[in-house]
Amino acid sequence: MPLSKIWVFAEPSESGISTTSLELVTAAAGFASTVEVFSYGVGSEVGQLLGDHGASKVVVVTDLNGVLAGTGVASVMAQRVPSEAPDAVFFASTPEGRDAAARLSAKLNLPVLTNVVNLSIDGDQLVSENAIFGGSEIVSARFTSSGPGLYIIRAKSFAAESKGGSAASVEEVSVGDIGSAGKARIVQSHVEARTGPKLDEASVVVSGGRGLGQQESYQLVEELAKLLNGAPGASRAIVDAGWVPYSYQVGQTGKTVKPTVYIACGISGATQHMVGMKGAKNIIAINKDADAPIFTIADLGIVGDVHKVLPKLIEAIKAKG
Amino acid sequence: MNIAVCVKQIPDQSVPGKLDPSTHNLVREGKLILDDSDSYGVEMALQLVDRAGGGEVTLISMAPNGEVSGLRTALAMGADKAVLVSDPALAGSDALTTAKVLAAAIRRNPFDLVMAATESTDGYTGTVPVQIAEILDIPSVSFAKKVDIDNGVLKVQRQTESGYDEVECPLPALVSVTAGVVEPRYPSFKGIMAAKSKPVDTVDVAGLGVGALGVGQEIVTVRAAEERASGTVVVDEGEGYQQIVEFLESIKVI
Numbered sequence: 001m002p003l004s005k006i007w008v009f010a011e012p013s014e015s016g017i018s019t020t021s022l023e024l025v026t027a028a029a030g031f032a033s034t035v036e037v038f039s040y041g042v043g044s045e046v047g048q049l050l051g052d053h054g055a056s057k058v059v060v061v062t063d064l065n066g067v068l069a070g071t072g073v074a075s076v077m078a079q080r081v082p083s084e085a086p087d088a089v090f091f092a093s094t095p096e097g098r099d100a101a102a103r104l105s106a107k108l109n110l111p112v113l114t115n116v117v118n119l120s121i122d123g124d125q126l127v128s129e130n131a132i133f134g135g136s137e138i139v140s141a142r143f144t145s146s147g148p149g150l151y152i153i154r155a156k157s158f159a160a161e162s163k164g165g166s167a168a169s170v171e172e173v174s175v176g177d178i179g180s181a182g183k184a185r186i187v188q189s190h191v192e193a194r195t196g197p198k199l200d201e202a203s204v205v206v207s208g209g210r211g212l213g214q215q216e217s218y219q220l221v222e223e224l225a226k227l228l229n230g231a232p233g234a235s236r237a238i239v240d241a242g243w244v245p246y247s248y249q250v251g252q253t254g255k256t257v258k259p260t261v262y263i264a265c266g267i268s269g270a271t272q273h274m275v276g277m278k279g280a281k282n283i284i285a286i287n288k289d290a291d292a293p294i295f296t297i298a299d300l301g302i303v304g305d306v307h308k309v310l311p312k313l314i315e316a317i318k319a320k321g
Numbered sequence: 322m323n324i325a326v327c328v329k330q331i332p333d334q335s336v337p338g339k340l341d342p343s344t345h346n347l348v349r350e351g352k353l354i355l356d357d358s359d360s361y362g363v364e365m366a367l368q369l370v371d372r373a374g375g376g377e378v379t380l381i382s383m384a385p386n387g388e389v390s391g392l393r394t395a396l397a398m399g400a401d402k403a404v405l406v407s408d409p410a411l412a413g414s415d416a417l418t419t420a421k422v423l424a425a426a427i428r429r430n431p432f433d434l435v436m437a438a439t440e441s442t443d444g445y446t447g448t449v450p451v452q453i454a455e456i457l458d459i460p461s462v463s464f465a466k467k468v469d470i471d472n473g474v475l476k477v478q479r480q481t482e483s484g485y486d487e488v489e490c491p492l493p494a495l496v497s498v499t500a501g502v503v504e505p506r507y508p509s510f511k512g513i514m515a516a517k518s519k520p521v522d523t524v525d526v527a528g529l530g531v532g533a534l535g536v537g538q539e540i541v542t543v544r545a546a547e548e549r550a551s552g553t554v555v556v557d558e559g560e561g562y563q564q565i566v567e568f569l570e571s572i573k574v575i
């Protein structure tokens with residue numbers, strides 16, 4: 001193994017650990033002989049899942065008491081870096097992952113490589129890749145400073161693989177005094193209910209954009225998604241407009257999806273949107289503007305009005321039963 | 322209520338970006354404009370100061386060549402003054418260096434709150450704001466979609482992967498806002514005229530008194546990404562849906 005130790009900041013989900021975090025653990029296990037995970041809000045049962053993906057140890061921060069997770073876990077990591085000297089620390093490109101990486105970076109005076117979509121080894125060093133200018137160019141970069149390299153990695157850059165490893169040991173730790181950073185506290189959490197498959201795991205994603213014209217028309221997107229056993233998604237324009245919650249957003253600041261088919265309805269195809277869905281196996285776009293950038297990446301493009309195409313499409317699929 | 326708002330001045334995004342072939346730095350020539358992402362922070366700050374019944378909104382920016390056009394836009398929206406850090410030594414700064422410089426610039430004036438955007442349009446590291454908070458030793462709330470201040474307590478609705486959290490925090494603190502947190506105003510003619518005479522305190526790295534600023538990362542190569550071939554584009558004449566049905570059948574989704 002080229003590296004000896006990688007740490008992964010892992011986020012909880014209903015199934016234990018988020019898929020994105022498991023992707024990072026799997027990737028880390030491909031580069032380093034020891035993978036250790038830092039997590040929160042999970043019980044010791046995650047030891048099995050994480051061990052399966054290649055981790056040998058899980059440090060669970062138990063008493064956040066409302067402290068923002070990224071801030072709290074970064075504080076625990078910072079205390080241990082000097083004595084445990086990991087070669088690299090992986091974070092997902094999520095709100096918590098970014099918070100944790102930014103706090104750790106400033107605490108230890110370490111730079112961060114962000115928006116990473118691939119990693120490889122050159123000699124004994126990691127080289128990262130990130131896509132710029134809407135994915136048209138790939139930049140490879142590496143650290144020149146000493147100390148652990150901090151990487152913020154985009155979802156779906158690696159596959160999560162269960163390797164059948166034995167359970168990781170679980171160490172519960174207290175967050176301790178984290179100073180003024182700990183004064184921001186969550187007083188209440190709201191989970192926006194969704195039905196059907198998860199947006200970032202669905203094999204069909206139907207997304208709507210500003211071209212729907214009005215919030216009510218989003219029903220067409222939801223109905224089509226449901227008929228295809230898929231998940232409805234959205235461009236940021238309609239999230240900002242308040243038509244749908246942020247958890248529906250696909251793109252640079254939202255979710256990365258890689259479904260079998262992505263159907264973009266009334267979405268122009270801004271670079272920040274495409275970054276989140278370009279990896280789909282098949283892309284269908286409906287847009288009334290023949291010059292919309294989304295058509296440059298679509299396998300099938302329909303130049304037309306979503307209000308005309310979608311109702312007929314829904315009827316036709318229903319008729320097929 | 323005194324609020325420092327970080328505003329980045331960036332190349333016009335409607336012009337395709339390019340990298341300098343030798344330094345791999347983003348080419349920043351010509352006029353820079355206010356990053357749209359930061360117009361939300363400016364608006365939010367103006368409204369919070371207004372609601373508090375007084376105080377100042379100070380813009381904080383780091384940009385090459387003494388660039389002020391983006392700052393003038395934000396001053397025209399109603400901000401009171403600006404601190405601009407400009408120094409050739411800062412070309413190609415990474416996020417941590419940027420955060421150190423901005424934190425030092427913020428300290429030049431008393432502040433209760435620091436505002437920034439969740440991520441910039443051209444850099445989108447999304448780490449600068451929270452790095453600033455750590456350097457200033459203050460709490461931070463990122464990904465804010467709603468911001469209020471009630472009796473000196475900051476109240477934020479913070480986006481999460483599955484919904485949102487209500488977060489409370491005493492001041493001083495930093496908030497990074499998402500687009501959609503407020504609707505930014507357009508500068509009025511009066512605002513544009515007034516902006517011309519508002520103070521911009523321009524400093525270089527020596528004047529800021531920050532210590533050594535190394536960059537700890539380098540670009541190794543830049544290459545063109547594999548292009549996704551575009552497929553068939555058809556104009557809907559009433560039967561476009563049928564093409565979609567056939568396509569979905571061909572990939573066995575239906």
Ligand SMILES: Cc1cc2nc3c(=O)[nH]c(=O)nc-3n(C[C@H](O)[C@H](O)[C@H](O)COP(=O)(O)OP(=O)(O)OC[C@H]3O[C@@H](n4cnc5c(N)ncnc54)[C@H](O)[C@@H]3O)c2cc1C
Nearest residue numbers: 209210211235236237251252253254268273288289305306
């Ligand atoms: C830092 C940053 C991060 C960002 N992150 C994201 C992100 O994560 N996700 C994201 O999506 N965006 C993101 N954006 C925003 C992005 O730049 C675009 O503004 C956004 O994606 C546009 O959404 P849209 O395509 O729905 O709207 P528009 O760009 O307004 O496009 C609407 C489209 O609908 C078409 N249309 C209109 N009427 C009809 C009709 N009746 N039938 C069919 N078509 C019609 C129009 O031709 C047009 O192409 C980000 C921006 C920044 C600066």
Ligand SMILES: Nc1ncnc2c1ncn2[C@@H]1O[C@H](COP(=O)(O)O)[C@@H](O)[C@H]1O
Nearest residue numbers: 383437438440441444445446447448449
């Ligand atoms: N050079 C800069 N000058 C002023 N503010 C900045 C600068 N760079 C980053 N910021 C602030 O930090 C936010 C996030 O930037 P980034 O971390 O680059 O995505 C920006 O939207 C700004 O609010």
